[in-house]
Structures are given as C-alpha cells and as structure tokens.
Amino acid sequence: VELPLQLSMVARSGALGIGLLRTEFMFMNREDIPGEEEQYLALRDLIEALDGAPMTVRTLDIGGEKTAPAIVGEHNESASSALGLRGIRLSLSRIDLLKTQFRAILRAGAHGPVRILLPMVTSLSEIRHAREVLKKTARKLKRKKIPLADPLPPLGVMIEVPGAALSSDALAQDSDFLAIGSNDLTMYTLAADRADEQVAHLYNPLHPAVLRLIEFTAQAGLRARIPVSICGEMAGDPRYTALLLGLGLRELSMSAANVPRVKQRIRNMDLVAAGGRAHIIMDQVDAGRIAMLLDDFNALA
Missing domain, CATH: 3.20.20.60 (Phosphoenolpyruvate-binding domains)
Incomplete structure (x- = not known):
C-alpha cells in the first residue's frame, strides 16, 4: 500500500492485512518534513481501519526515483542513485528522522498489530543499530507514560540486494522476520x-x-x-x-x-x-x- 485511499481495496480483496506500507507517501511532494503527530495519526487511522489485521510498516525508503527535497538536501546526488544513500542508510545518517518514525509507529502500535521493516539493509550492524534506537525510543515513551505497542513490534529487514x-x-x-523485495533483488x-x-x-x-x-x-x-x-x-x-x-x-x-x-x-x-x-x-x-x-x-x- 502506498496511499491511505487504497485501504478500501485491501478490505474488498480479501487480503489478510497490509504486507507492506510504504511510508514515503507522507514525505513526498512537499517542502517540509512531517512531524511525529502527523505520522502517528496517519498510521493510527490505517491500523484502526484494519480492525485487528496486521500491518507491516516500512521505514522511509527515499532514494533512487523516490525523492523528498526536504530530506535529501545536500545528499541529493547520492540519494538519487540506486546504489547511493537510500533506505536504512539514509535513516541511520539522519537519526532524528528515524527516531521520529519509530515514535510514530510505536504509538500507532498501541491501536493494533504492527511490524517494522527496514529497507536496503546489507549488514548486521545496520539492524543492530536500528534495534537499539527502537529500544531507546520506546523507553523514553514509557517514561513519559505515552501508550505504545507492548511488546515492541517485530523488527525485520528487506532482502533486496544479493x-x-x-x-x-x-x-x-x-x-x-525477513521480507524479500523481488523487484530490486532481480535488478541488483x-x-x-x-x-x-x-x-x-x-x-x-x-x-x-x-x-x-x-x-x-x-x-x-x-x-x-x-x-x-x-x-x-x-x-x-x-x-x-x-x-x-x-x-x-x-x-x-x-x-x-x-x-x-x-x-x-x-x-x-x-x-x-x-x-x-x-x-x-x-x-x-x-x-x-x-x-x-x-x-x-x-x-x-
């Protein structure tokens, strides 16, 4: 799913949830970066509409043909490359963006089952780094008594490069969990x-x-x-x-x-x-x- 308006099609098709939510729809075609509350509300509405069916949320996969000027900025040349600063690479270089996404997902996860999927992973260090950020983010939310997914959502990786x-x-x-991205895996x-x-x-x-x-x-x-x-x-x-x-x-x-x-x-x-x-x-x-x-x-x- 790329846009919330596609949700009605999911229900009519007989699908058992959303296997891949592309969060780029919140970042593209705009000059600013969506804040935590905006992301949370968008995700919450989708989760509640699924009425208990699971949703897998892929973290930001800006790069290649998908651009977000407010994020890419000085990294434009690298981010526009299929082999450049994209997916988890971009998120880990902009931890502030990743933390904001994690906070929104964790809060939305209080309303229904959700999984988190990391794109363009190529090494153990990337998922370990991301998991540590996720855990720290969850601890801070708990200290503030903010409702969140409990236990933490499963964290998985996209398998899209050899x-x-x-x-x-x-x-x-x-x-x-693992999720094979057959299009990119074939291309690469x-x-x-x-x-x-x-x-x-x-x-x-x-x-x-x-x-x-x-x-x-x-x-x-x-x-x-x-x-x-x-x-x-x-x-x-x-x-x-x-x-x-x-x-x-x-x-x-x-x-x-x-x-x-x-x-x-x-x-x-x-x-x-x-x-x-x-x-x-x-x-x-x-x-x-x-x-x-x-x-x-x-x-x-």
Whole structure:
C-alpha cells in the first residue's frame, strides 16, 4: 500500500492485512518534513481501519526515483542513485528522522498489530543499530507514560540486494522476520534496470541466480524459525505462485487487485507437487528452460 485511499481495496480483496506500507507517501511532494503527530495519526487511522489485521510498516525508503527535497538536501546526488544513500542508510545518517518514525509507529502500535521493516539493509550492524534506537525510543515513551505497542513490534529487514540474501542466515539471527523485495533483488542481481529499454530484456525473475537467492533466504528463515515474506511483481503474479510456495515461502505481499487471482491459484494448487516441481526447477541453469517447466506445471492445475 502506498496511499491511505487504497485501504478500501485491501478490505474488498480479501487480503489478510497490509504486507507492506510504504511510508514515503507522507514525505513526498512537499517542502517540509512531517512531524511525529502527523505520522502517528496517519498510521493510527490505517491500523484502526484494519480492525485487528496486521500491518507491516516500512521505514522511509527515499532514494533512487523516490525523492523528498526536504530530506535529501545536500545528499541529493547520492540519494538519487540506486546504489547511493537510500533506505536504512539514509535513516541511520539522519537519526532524528528515524527516531521520529519509530515514535510514530510505536504509538500507532498501541491501536493494533504492527511490524517494522527496514529497507536496503546489507549488514548486521545496520539492524543492530536500528534495534537499539527502537529500544531507546520506546523507553523514553514509557517514561513519559505515552501508550505504545507492548511488546515492541517485530523488527525485520528487506532482502533486496544479493549481499543481504547471501547473508540472510546471519541477518535472520538478529531479525524477527525477513521480507524479500523481488523487484530490486532481480535488478541488483542481474545489474539490469527494467525501466531502461536497452537492458530491460535482461531483467528476468526466473534467472537461476535470482531463484537461488530467494530459495536461500527462504531456507534461512526456516532455519531461524522466523517468517519470510516476498513482495514485488513475482508475489502478485499467479504464474509464480506455485514456484514461490514450492520454495518454502508462505507469505505473499501484493497489490490488492492481484489478491483474488493469487488466492484462486493457491486453492487449485497441490502444495506437495509444487514443492517437487520447484526442486526440479532449482536444478536448471537456463532461464528459458525454467520458464517452460513452470508454465507446463501451471497448465496442469
């Protein structure tokens, strides 16, 4: 979900909550930075509207094509780069912004179940630093007798770069959950920007390297006994549903419009058979062969 007005679509779709709330909507297209109260009220209204269904709030992911002039400022050149100062990197360089977001999320969490997701994480030090900031922020709110989420919301990380995927075993030890961002993971793994027509044909989520990183992350979550979800175009496309479930994923986050089709695909699926086909697919080295095997399996269901 990117905008509050999309909430009605979530309810009608049959989705079980909001798997990814992009908080950038509060920061973009304005010259100032939203304060704690404004962020809190926006989050509280969303949580209350969900009526007990969970919501995963991603902290600020300004950078790349998403800009917020009031925040980026002197870091504009770096923040505009896909490999620059963005996601958790920007938040940890502007601790004041992160603390404000955490205060708003913690206060909103008193009104319903919420999780916190950190974007663009690549190292253990980033999540440990963020967790310490979260704990200190919560302690200060408690001392002021301000109602907040209790216990603290689960803190998880986005797996959207190869380094994070390959480190997912380690990251899982310090995370309460993992969330695979399939769009960015595909782009960074294959060094291909799908928005660039000169190389868009190289962007392929069925590339063996991408699938191995997804499988590795899913298995890391199983070993650590923490939830692993996936978002992005793969999660919302029924073509990939059997493969993703076969790789061990059980939480799919997608736009509300895609929920009915994916749910129907799951209802018609033999999960054991999906696991077997995923095992065969993971032995392949050619994306074309993988696509053929996947489409053949989908045609049988």
